[in-house]
Amino acid sequence: MLLEGKKLLITGVLMDSSIAFHVAKLAQEQGAEIVLTSFGRTMRITQAIAKRLPATPEVVELDVTDTEHLETLATRVAEHVDHLDGVLHSIGFAPQGAFEFLTAGWDDVATALHTSAYSLKALATASLPLMGDGGSLVGLTFDAKFAWPVYDWMGVAKAAFESTNRYLARDLGPKKVRCNLVAAGPIRTTAAKSIPGFEAFEQVWDERAPLGWDVNDPVPAAKACVALLSDWFPATTGEIVHVDGGVHAMGQ
Structure with a gap:
C-alpha cells in the first residue's frame, strides 16, 4: 500500500464532499494512520464526519490563527501518534468583503492573507518537531497565475500561498x-459555496478542460495529494501539481 505505516495530520475535513475528507479516506485505505484537526463550533461537525471514514x-x-494552538500542536498531536510523516493543509477563509477587490478594507484582506497564506508556514513550523526524519507537506490551491472572476483578494492570498510554498521548500529542504x-x-x-459567484467557474470549466471536469468529484485531487504524501516523489519540492482537467495549459 502506498502509505503503509505513515502517520499524517489532515486539516480541513468539514464535509464528506471535501477534498480533505477524500484525502483522509484514501490515506487510510492506503495504510496510513491519521489525525484530523478542527476548532470551535466546527469541532462537532468534523467529529461527526470523521465517523464516515474507514x-x-x-x-x-487547531485554529491556525491562534498562536497558543500552534505552539502546543506538536505536543497535543503526540498524544495520538509518535511522529508525523506528512501534513495536509486544506485551509482557506476570506470575509465577504474580500471578494470586492477595489472596495475591500485592510482588515478583510489581512484576515484572508493570515488564514489562507501565512497559515501554511505556521502549520509547517508547528508540525516540524514531529517530522524529525523528514516528511511531506501538501497544500491545496486554486491556480493563482490569473485574475479570476469573483476570486479577488482570495486570489491574491492564493498567490501568496504559492510563494510561501516555494520559500518553505527552500528552508525545509535541508530538514x-x-x-x-x-x-x-x-x-x-x-x-466554494462561500464564494459569491463561484458557479461561474463551474459553467465553463468542463468546456475548457481537454480531459473534461466534474465539479462533484474531489477524488482526482485527493489522489494527487496522497501521491505527494507518499514516498513516490522523493526529489520533488516547491512544485504545483495541476489537477484541473488540463485547463491551466489551454489558451482562452
Whole structure:
C-alpha cells in the first residue's frame, strides 16, 4: 500500500464532499494512520464526519490563527501518534468583503492573507518537531497565475500561498521535508459555496478542460495529494501539481 505505516495530520475535513475528507479516506485505505484537526463550533461537525471514514480518527483542536494552538500542536498531536510523516493543509477563509477587490478594507484582506497564506508556514513550523526524519507537506490551491472572476483578494492570498510554498521548500529542504501544492479545478465544497459567484467557474470549466471536469468529484485531487504524501516523489519540492482537467495549459 502506498502509505503503509505513515502517520499524517489532515486539516480541513468539514464535509464528506471535501477534498480533505477524500484525502483522509484514501490515506487510510492506503495504510496510513491519521489525525484530523478542527476548532470551535466546527469541532462537532468534523467529529461527526470523521465517523464516515474507514476508521474513526482522533480530532485535535487547531485554529491556525491562534498562536497558543500552534505552539502546543506538536505536543497535543503526540498524544495520538509518535511522529508525523506528512501534513495536509486544506485551509482557506476570506470575509465577504474580500471578494470586492477595489472596495475591500485592510482588515478583510489581512484576515484572508493570515488564514489562507501565512497559515501554511505556521502549520509547517508547528508540525516540524514531529517530522524529525523528514516528511511531506501538501497544500491545496486554486491556480493563482490569473485574475479570476469573483476570486479577488482570495486570489491574491492564493498567490501568496504559492510563494510561501516555494520559500518553505527552500528552508525545509535541508530538514528533508518536501513542500508541494495541488492546484485543483473547481469542486463544490464548503469553501466554494462561500464564494459569491463561484458557479461561474463551474459553467465553463468542463468546456475548457481537454480531459473534461466534474465539479462533484474531489477524488482526482485527493489522489494527487496522497501521491505527494507518499514516498513516490522523493526529489520533488516547491512544485504545483495541476489537477484541473488540463485547463491551466489551454489558451482562452
